[in-house]
Amino acid sequence: MDAGSITLSKAKAHLHELADRAERGESVTITRYGRPVVRLVPVEVERQPINADRLRALTDQMPMAEEEFGLFMRRARVSERF
Known part of the structure; x- marks a missing residue:
């Protein structure tokens, strides 16, 4: 597929x-027939500010x-090896 355009x-x-x-x-x-008819673009989602009190x-x-997280990860890695 071409990087910027594609046929219908x-x-x-x-x-x-x-x-x-x-x-x-x-x-x-x-x-369509070599002429651009549609442009597919990402939707711009409005980002909401973080409410620190709710968080x-x-x-x-x-x-x-x-x-402790480090111990948890070490244990998980060791258990995956065997």
Whole structure:
């Protein structure tokens, strides 16, 4: 597939891949009979600011880890080897 444009018939066959490309930020032009007819672009999602009070309330409800993270990772790596 060309990096910037694709024919309509190929776009129908590769729609899932084109959606993945758009999700990664690429823009793809779809052509019909050699003329551009559609541009597939990523959707710009409005980002919401983090509400620090809600985040703190959520993390306060979470249980504390029973062991230090480094020990947990070391144990997990060793157990995956055998």
